[in-house]
Amino acid sequence: SQKIEQNSEALNIQEGKTATLTCNYTNYSPAYLQWYRQDPGRGPVFLLLIRENEKEKRKERLKVTFDTTLKQSLFHITASQPADSATYLCALSSGSARQLTFGSGTQLTVLP
Amino acid sequence: GAVVSQHPSRVICKSGTSVKIECRSLDFQATTMFWYRQFPKQSLMLMATSNEGSKATYEQGVEKDKFLINHASLTLSTLTVTSAHPEDSSFYICSASSDSFDYGYTFGSGTRLTVV
Numbered sequence: 001s002q003k004i005e006q007n008s009e010a011l012n013i014q015e016g017k018t019a020t021l022t023c024n025y026t027n028y029s030p031a032y033l034q035w036y037r038q039d040p041g042r043g044p045v046f047l048l049l050i051r052e053n054e055k056e057k058r059k060e061r062l063k064v065t066f067d068t069t070l071k072q073s074l075f076h077i078t079a080s081q082p083a084d085s086a087t088y089l090c091a092l093s094s095g096s097a098r099q100l101t102f103g104s105g106t107q108l109t110v111l112p
Numbered sequence: 113g114a115v116v117s118q119h120p121s122r123v124i125c126k127s128g129t130s131v132k133i134e135c136r137s138l139d140f141q142a143t144t145m146f147w148y149r150q151f152p153k154q155s156l157m158l159m160a161t162s163n164e165g166s167k168a169t170y171e172q173g174v175e176k177d178k179f180l181i182n183h184a185s186l187t188l189s190t191l192t193v194t195s196a197h198p199e200d201s202s203f204y205i206c207s208a209s210s211d212s213f214d215y216g217y218t219f220g221s222g223t224r225l226t227v228v
Contacts (some may be wrong), residue, residue: 034216041224043118043205044156046216089155098144098209100217102155 002028004103006090012109013080021075021106023090030092033066033073034100038087047088048075080110114140116208118220125196125227133191133223135206141186142208146217147179150203162189196227 007022023033031052036044050057050066050073057064063076077084087107091100115138125131135145144163148156160176162168162183170176178200180192189208193200203224207217 036216036219041203041222043116043207043219043222046218049216099146099158099161100207101158104155 002026002101004028004090004092004101006088006103006106008106009104010107010109012111015080015082015110015112017080019077019080019084019108019110021088021090021108023073023075023103025071025092028071028092028094028101029068030094032093033064034091034093035062035064035073035075036089036091036102038089038105040087044089077108082110082112085109114208114218116142116206116218116220118206118223120223121221122224123226125225127197127227128195130192130194131196131225133193133204133206133225135189135191135208135220137187137208137218140208142189143186144209145183145189146207146209147181147189147191148205148207150205150222152203156205159191193225196225198227201225201227 003026035047038044065074087105089105090103117136147159160168160170168181183189205222207219
């Protein structure tokens with residue numbers, strides 16, 4: 001069955017450092033991989049989308065890589081700030097199906 | 113940017129009653145809307161996919177008679193939890209997409225349902 005794993009249920013880093021979150025998947029050939037941020041009691045907020053034929057995507061302090069051979073995506077936040085503290089979710093979808101399948105999330109805490 | 117409004121944000125109801133949750137796309141036409149359920153410390157689990165003007169497609173294990181979904185227009189989808197029980201207490205979230213998938217999905221702010 002399809003499985004999405006986000007390594008590290010929780011990650012604590014010092015302000016100013018780069019946070020790296022991992023998303024691994026099995027039994028899946030996603031056409032798109034997305035990253036969302038979720039704050040407590042709120043819905044997810046879209047951050048970045050990367051396609052299967054793209055290796056890397058950047059947006060301001062955020063960078064996503066997508067390795068379809070390793071079946072892995074890495075999500076980086078550079079120059080992290082306490083305001084970046086949240087749960088980060090990766091989500092996959094195939095080309096035909098518009099549904100998203102979410103990973104369990106990584107709770108990031110940036111310490112001042 | 114795209115905005116999805118979800119109401120109510122919190123609701124407490126008695127066991128056996130029904131609750132309706134609304135999801136509206138405010139500045140775009142949502143051809144497809146999705147309903148998710150999230151338990152504490154867990155990820156979002158897709159319950160159903162609704163397309164405007166047609167019946168919703170439910171995920172395996174989701175009771176369609178219990179979770180009624182109506183997508184009557186391109187801007188409104190509703191989820192009705194019928195005959196609610198304490199085990200239905202959860203965080204329900206909708207999301208909407210237009211035909212363009214390139215910019216991710218827009219999610220509502222969620223509804224915390226507590227059945228007492």
